[in-house]
Amino acid sequence: MSEEPSDPAAGTRQMRDRFTFLLIVTATFGLQLLTLVTGIIMARLLGVEGRGLIALVIAVGLFASQISLGGSLPSSVTKLVAERRVTARDGLRDVGRRRGWLVLVPCLLAGAVTPVLHHSGGTSDTVAAAVVVAVVTSHTIAFQVLAGCLQGEGRLVRMAWVALAPQGMFTVVLVVVLAAGWSWDAYAVLAAYVVTGLLSVGFAHASLLPARGRADDAIDESLVWREARGNYVSSVRPIDGLGLERILVGALLGTVSLGLFATALAVSNLCRLVSNAVRVIVLPRVATHQDDPVAQRAVVRRWVGITVVLATAIVVVLEIVVEPVVRLAFGQEFVGAVGCARWLIVADGLLAVRSVLIAVMQGQGRGSTASWIELALVPVLLVGIVVAAGHESLVGVGMTLAAVGLLSCLALGRAVGRGPRADGRHARRRGRDVVG
Numbered sequence: 001m002s003e004e005p006s007d008p009a010a011g012t013r014q015m016r017d018r019f020t021f022l023l024i025v026t027a028t029f030g031l032q033l034l035t036l037v038t039g040i041i042m043a044r045l046l047g048v049e050g051r052g053l054i055a056l057v058i059a060v061g062l063f064a065s066q067i068s069l070g071g072s073l074p075s076s077v078t079k080l081v082a083e084r085r086v087t088a089r090d091g092l093r094d095v096g097r098r099r100g101w102l103v104l105v106p107c108l109l110a111g112a113v114t115p116v117l118h119h120s121g122g123t124s125d126t127v128a129a130a131v132v133v134a135v136v137t138s139h140t141i142a143f144q145v146l147a148g149c150l151q152g153e154g155r156l157v158r159m160a161w162v163a164l165a166p167q168g169m170f171t172v173v174l175v176v177v178l179a180a181g182w183s184w185d186a187y188a189v190l191a192a193y194v195v196t197g198l199l200s201v202g203f204a205h206a207s208l209l210p211a212r213g214r215a216d217d218a219i220d221e222s223l224v225w226r227e228a229r230g231n232y233v234s235s236v237r238p239i240d241g242l243g244l245e246r247i248l249v250g251a252l253l254g255t256v257s258l259g260l261f262a263t264a265l266a267v268s269n270l271c272r273l274v275s276n277a278v279r280v281i282v283l284p285r286v287a288t289h290q291d292d293p294v295a296q297r298a299v300v301r302r303w304v305g306i307t308v309v310l311a312t313a314i315v316v317v318l319e320i321v322v323e324p325v326v327r328l329a330f331g332q333e334f335v336g337a338v339g340c341a342r343w344l345i346v347a348d349g350l351l352a353v354r355s356v357l358i359a360v361m362q363g364q365g366r367g368s369t370a371s372w373i374e375l376a377l378v379p380v381l382l383v384g385i386v387v388a389a390g391h392e393s394l395v396g397v398g399m400t401l402a403a404v405g406l407l408s409c410l411a412l413g414r415a416v417g418r419g420p421r422a423d424g425r426h427a428r429r430r431g432r433d434v435v436g
Contacts, residue, residue: 081152343398
């Protein structure tokens with residue numbers, strides 16, 4: 001017997017999901033293009049030193065956000081809002097009012113670390129950089145949480161536009177500056193980045209559904225933090241989300257090998273971009289069907305299957321074209337990256353499927369299980385890269401990432417196949433949630 005949902009509107013929802021998926025994929029590639037354009041313009045406006053300061057500020061802000069509230073809180077908010085079918089304004093207003101000040105903690109820490117990383121000749125320059133990093137961290141966290149709220153409310157099309165907003169506005173500003181021939185320094189560019197970022201936060205907040213004014217829709221604060229703790233490692237995704245592999249390659253094999261490795265990464269991340277679009281749809285859809293296991297299984301089968309098919313097609317195509325692409329785009333001196341790139345392409349396909357499986361488990365409220373699987377594989381990644389570095393083999397590094405991706409897919413696939421009911425602790429938690 002078919003396990004497809006009996007809801008007559010299911011076909012319409014599936015068509016809408018496919019349209020949303022295509023839109024998010026388009027928005028993702030658009031975001032990559034805008035990032036490339038802004039990078040080129042900033043390099044022309046500021047030179048190497050100024051471009052380096054911009055890169056440092058943005059990198060520190062993103063890192064501080066990712067390892068703090070911007071890491072697991074957005075996915076937790078998405079799950080809880082979607083599962084309860086409430087608006088974010090009703091569900092999270094009380095939590096926001098009581099705990100909003102917590103955003104200041106990672107912002108202040110990021111600002112405090114900046115002087116250590118930014119070697120400046122003057123105190124005022126150092127202080128300015130620290131302040132900008134703190135502000136960038138704050139609006140990055142706020143934006144990520146608001147995007148999670150929109151995702152939970154099912155406003156995925158609006159979320160795609162919101163995701164493009166900050167980079168789009170920033171790109172327009174830089175294009176105008178370049179076309180007008182104005183002379184901007186790094187701090188003027190950072191000021192524009194901050195202003196457009198804050199405007200995008202306002203746009204995201206205004207895009208939330210209006211409050212319904214129902215007190216019963218409020219989400220208990222303890223549930224928010226419990227979900228965030230359980231999802232932490234699976235949201236941060238240390239296997240590929242913190243750049244551990246690049247750090248180790250640079251430290252153990254040197255900058256030349258790191259340059260080749262960075263080139264290999266640049267031509268092998270297409271599957272991950274597609275999987276990000278799938279994750280945006282899967283997490284709230286799975287959470288929405290918590291009370292309908294048949295419909296939930298249909299959602300999981302459909303979107304995991306789509307991811308596997310797309311990832312396989314992309315891997316095959318990239319394996320065929322990788323060598324001429326590297327040779328033509330980067331030059332003959334980077335052809336040494338091709339061997340590693342071939343394995344990284346496979347790894348990217350596997351890690352793309354794994355990220356969708358993580359989203360499924362987070363939607364089921366089993367993010368802690370996914371976190372333990374992710375955490376268990378980090379030592380495998382580190383040991384494999386160290387061994388490969390001992391043999392001075394970039395190909396070995398690529399093989400390690402592919403092996404870790406395969407192990408992750410197998411472990412997560414088994415966990416998803418067993419279903420939420422196999423997790424006794426999860427069932428007991430949900431029982432307590434219902435009672436609460």
